[in-house]
Amino acid sequence: MKTNPWWRGAVIYQVYPRSLMDSNADGIGDIPGIISKLDYIASLGVDAIWVSPFFRSPMKDFGYDISDYRDIDPIFGNLDDFDRLIEQAHAKGIKIIIDQVLSHTSDQHAWFEESRQCRNNPKADWYVWADPKDDGTPPNNWLSIFGGCAWEWEPRREQYYLHNFLKSQPDLNFHNAEVRAEILDEVEFWLKRGVDGLRLDAITFCFHDQKLRDNPAKPKEERKGRGFTEDNPYAFQYHWYNNDRPENLQFLESLRKVMDRYPGSVTLGEISSEDSLATMAEYTRGNNRLHTTYSFELLVENFSTRYIRETVETLEASLAEGWPCWSIGNHDVRRVMSRWGGEAKPDALAKLFNAMMLSLRGSVCSYQGEELGLTEAELQKHELQDPYGITFWPRFKGRDGCRTPMPWQENAHNAGFSEADSTWLPIPREHRPRAVDRQDDNPDSILNAYRTFVLWRRDQPALRLGDIEFQDAPEGQMVFTRRHPDQKLLVAMNFTDQAATLALDSLPTGPAQEGHGFTGARIEGQQLILPAYSAGYFSLEL
Known part of the structure; x- marks a missing residue:
């Protein structure tokens, strides 16, 4: 086992920094808060922490809209705090993986602010710009995941720009060699600081079809959510031309060359495509692309042992030398105990779901709170923060229900998460009985079953x-x-x-x-x- 890279078979604990621990009483979790909980995370027996975005951002999509790739947003701390996190995590034998959002930036990034001014500035071609059709409408039928058209008009250029997500998240033009080189420099900035890996958000979205061809319609019977509601028009198309383009493979090979200069570092790609299992195999093939990938294939709404088997076997049949990573929950989907647990939601089932995830072939991403058996929080519309949920309410309530703060102490103010008067999202009353202090000393708790299994699995x-x-x-x-x-x-x-x-x-x-x-x-x-x-x-x- 010692001859294998550390990430093969690793258990990676996903931290959503806004919701782990608040150190400065502003109601929002931060990097010093993560540091204060390293002993707890180490007690779980995990190999690494994946920290969701903490970069400078206007927070329209809570950090997935980056305005400066090389700085920490003040609500989370500063670069010195991050360096301390790496140092103290490493001292406890825990690796640090950070989120990298490479396909798009915030519209408040300096690159885009320059690019949108005119058609002949140094950054003019750094984003995906296109002329309107003769009637003034967008250049094609591409749709945004967050609802509506994927094109936004910019009057200063008299052109549209592409946004696969929010209109405040313009897509970078990866067909531009300067953009590719700059993005690799941004990545290396963090590798030089000592991070052990990169979780690559929306990595299939880097390139677009230069001919801007329309996406074809998808028959109703083939529309599958994978994180999207059935009534989201995004599911009405085959996303052949705005996603998973062949040029992406060459970029991944360039990225791998950078990673190889930092022995032991790992890339974990988030895969979302028309055939995510096939893309997972393709993106890890040849030992010169991504090290490992995960997709939304096990983040489905309904649990079926037959489906789990078919999904794993389908991937195994095409994976060749590649290595998978599995997750059954994350910050984008309803919590697993609410999706799969049924009405009763017994603790024994929460233990079993975790054991299943930890027993499949591959590495594992385990989302904070799964070790406690947390359920989805039911929030009112006025409590929502997620633009996705606000847009699609009430048919889809967004992702806030899985992002609520961690309950540390059952009877403490804000369940021990924060000393603030209120927190960025409310802490559900039903989470308090599952707080860490309530489970810590109970040998039959979900938390201790998780610890026992992870340590035995090692x-x-x-x-x-x-x-x-x-x-x-x-x-x-x-x-x-x-x-x-x-x-x-x-x-x-x-x-x-x-x-x-x-x-x-x-x-x-x-x-x-x-x-x-x-x-x-x-x-x-x-x-x-x-x-x-x-x-x-x-x-x-x-």
Whole structure:
């Protein structure tokens, strides 16, 4: 296991900095707040922290609209704070991965402020500009993910600019060699400061079709959300021309050359395309593009063991030498216990979802609060901050419900998150009983089950690095083997509230392994018995 790069099989803990811990009583989490919780994060046994954007920004999209790639927004701290975060995290054996938003900037970035002035300034071609059609309408039918047309009129240039997201997030023109070179310099600024990796936001959106061809219509039966509501017109098109263009691969190879100058650094790409699994395989092929990728394929609304198996097997069939990263929750989708947990939402199911995520082949991104079993917060319209939710209310309530502050102390002011009178998003009353202090000393808590499993997983080469092969099982149960030269495990899971009895292709030679936090799974004769909401890990002969 020591010969493999650290990120293979790693558990990466995603921190949404606005909501982890507030150190200065302004109601917003910050970098010193992250530093103050490093002991807690270390106690989870994770390998790295992915810190969502903290760069200078007008915060129209809460940091994903960057106005200065090389500075920290004052609400989060300053560069000295960030350097301390790296130093203290490294001292505890924790790597730091930062979000990099390369496809677009804020409209308040100095580059765009210059570019929009006229058609002949030094930055004139740094963004995607296009003339209107003869009737004055936008150059094509491309749509914004956040609703409506993806083009915005700029009267000073008498042209439209492209924005795949908010109109305050203009897209950079990656067909311009100066832009590509500058973006690589921005990336290297952080590598020189000691970051261990980059999570690449919206990385499939860097290039656009230079012919500006219309996207074709998508039949209704093929419209899948993957983070978008069914009534969002964005789902009405095949996004062939504004996303996942072939030129992107050459840029990724240039980016990889920069990363290779910093041994041990990693790229984690967020993949969103018409066939995200195929794109994940393509973007990690050849050992000269991205190190690993993840997509929204397991962030679906409804849970199905059959779907999980089909998704993993489809990716495995095309992945070749690539390496996947899986997540079942993040800052863009409803919390997993509300999506998949049903009405009852038992603690045992939260433990099982985490164990499943940590047992698939690949690395893992685990979103803050999943170790507590947090549910989606139900907010009123006047409490919303997310422009996505405000636009699509009430059919879609946006992403604020998964971004509420962490509950640290059940009975403390603002649940121990902040000393401010109020917080940037309210702390749900139903989260308080799941606060860290409530779970910390309870050996049966979701939090301690998470810790136990992650620490046990560290010493299981089959789970961290092994191949995966599924066996047939009824809906509600999942059975697969993980095979490594030093270990072979049979993994069996029951996600239902009834005990299950399974006949397997080959039975284990001994009892279930101890130490991973699940008990009760056993062999009886030629059958495997799985209690409700249980998992069993059995050794197999190599």
